[in-house]
Amino acid sequence: MAVAKKKAEIKKVEKKAVKKGEPAKKAATKVKAPATKAVKTKVAERRLFNVAVVGATGAVGTEMLRILEERDFPVKELKLLASGRSAGTKLEFRGKKIKVEELKKDSFKGIDVALFSPGASVSAIYAPIAAKAGAVVIDNTSQFRMDKDVPLVVPEVNPHAIAQYKKKGIIANPNCSTIQMVVALKPIHDVAKIKRVVVSTYQATSGAGREAMEELATQTADLLSGRHIEPSIFPYQIAFNLIPQIDVFLDNGYTKEEMKMINETKKIMEDDSIKVTATTVRVPVFFSHSESVNIETAKKITADEVRKILKKAPGVEVLDDPSNKAYPMPFDAAGCDETFVGRIREDESIKNGINMWIVADNIRKGAALNAVQIAEILIEKYL
Ligand code: NAP
Numbered sequence: 001m002a003v004a005k006k007k008a009e010i011k012k013v014e015k016k017a018v019k020k021g022e023p024a025k026k027a028a029t030k031v032k033a034p035a036t037k038a039v040k041t042k043v044a045e046r047r048l049f050n051v052a053v054v055g056a057t058g059a060v061g062t063e064m065l066r067i068l069e070e071r072d073f074p075v076k077e078l079k080l081l082a083s084g085r086s087a088g089t090k091l092e093f094r095g096k097k098i099k100v101e102e103l104k105k106d107s108f109k110g111i112d113v114a115l116f117s118p119g120a121s122v123s124a125i126y127a128p129i130a131a132k133a134g135a136v137v138i139d140n141t142s143q144f145r146m147d148k149d150v151p152l153v154v155p156e157v158n159p160h161a162i163a164q165y166k167k168k169g170i171i172a173n174p175n176c177s178t179i180q181m182v183v184a185l186k187p188i189h190d191v192a193k194i195k196r197v198v199v200s201t202y203q204a205t206s207g208a209g210r211e212a213m214e215e216l217a218t219q220t221a222d223l224l225s226g227r228h229i230e231p232s233i234f235p236y237q238i239a240f241n242l243i244p245q246i247d248v249f250l251d252n253g254y255t256k257e258e259m260k261m262i263n264e265t266k267k268i269m270e271d272d273s274i275k276v277t278a279t280t281v282r283v284p285v286f287f288s289h290s291e292s293v294n295i296e297t298a299k300k301i302t303a304d305e306v307r308k309i310l311k312k313a314p315g316v317e318v319l320d321d322p323s324n325k326a327y328p329m330p331f332d333a334a335g336c337d338e339t340f341v342g343r344i345r346e347d348e349s350i351k352n353g354i355n356m357w358i359v360a361d362n363i364r365k366g367a368a369l370n371a372v373q374i375a376e377i378l379i380e381k382y383l
């Protein structure tokens, strides 16, 4: 099973880095792996589509291939695109090796759906080219997220926004840390109206891409072997450390990652009145972002009511049994499709406050899975 394969892969990377002392897993908190039921959208009848994956060799791109295969997306031809650096390498899809091609202006002839994750500056140039060639682009980068003519979509929250894709032929996939937060917050907002959100994140190195994950592994091994390390992707040592900076600092003292969470939340929830403040932190974890989230609601809501609402919410799994030490952890969420929520409790310092802990696989729900879910709705309803 793909999830089991992914978990085995994670263990291999961690084992390589930390020769001893792999994190102990508690039986009580072990998340059951197969997970797509709640979030799987009905795929259209077997009409087949030509699909391009741009950034196919990256952390998000390779997961995209796994998810297209796992969810049996109706692919006719699959085109894999990356930079000239990895052109010619082969990636596997449905048991066949497909050659990666260099991204060029004429790469999109005959493509119906183009899944982009090559970085914002590349999407800025090539997403409009792909759209002009007739493909609908689903872009994982930050390039178009706040463009008023581009819908920013989380299928569990605002699937109706997909209809707006016709303006530019582009649909934006939100930032990973935003996606998992709004999946959990929207059902609460619908019942109790969220006035304010205070979020602190604990973001995995995979959020910064393939090379960033490798940096954590290499640094860990080097430090344990007494070798000198030189940070390259991250501004400081990431192994055995935390870095309270993700992306660049802006004039207001926030980082770009923090402002993404603030602005994207309002756009996806379609409510500019929600006040959001964020602190985003990189942690030495390979997969899954974790978030401590405090909300203040207009209407009083109890912790039990929140649990009940979230148990019914699409894409959410409540894992909240403190007496059995059951709460979500990044190690367990890796390879899963759900957004896990635990540590749900009333904030005793304010009248209408709730604290919670939200964990999801940033490469899956935070990127590739969300994009493929959008593609499923797109082909079912609009193409
Ligand atoms: P990554 O592992 O560094 O992969 C980048 C991919 O883009 C590689 O396939 C790379 O190809 C390709 N690429 C780079 N420059 C290119 C160019 N000039 N032309 C064509 N392809 C090019 O990064 P990632 O984590 O997959 O992230 C990719 C994008 O998705 C970023 O914008 C990121 O912000 C966004 N995103 C990431 C996550 C996450 O959790 N990782 C979540 C949401 C959104 P080569 O192999 O040829 O270098």
Ligand code: 2RA
Binding pocket: 175, 176, 177, 203, 204, 206, 207, 208, 246, 257
């Ligand atoms: C990160 N959310 O974790 C950002 C970009 N994927 O670095």
